[in-house]
Amino acid sequence: MKIKAAENGPYLIEVTQAKIIKNGEEEILSQKTIALCRCGQSSNKPFCDGTHKKCEFKGELIEIEVK
Secondary structure, eight states: EEEEEOOSSSSEEEOEEEEEETTEEEEEEEEEEEEEESSOOTTTTTTTTTTHTTOOOOOOEEEEEEO
C-alpha cells in the first residue's frame, strides 16, 4: 500500500482491494486509488471532491510506502 499526500491536493491511497463500512453496510471498492480530503472543505467527506482547487489549498507532496 502507498499513501501519498498530493501537492496542494488530497491524500491518495493506492491499494489492491478496499472495503468501506458505513452505518454497518459494506461496500467493496473497485478502484485502485482512493482520494481522501485533506483540505477539510469536501462536501463528500472523507472523500475528495476537488474542492481543494477552489479554496486554493496548499500542502506538501509526501509519500509513504507500507509493506
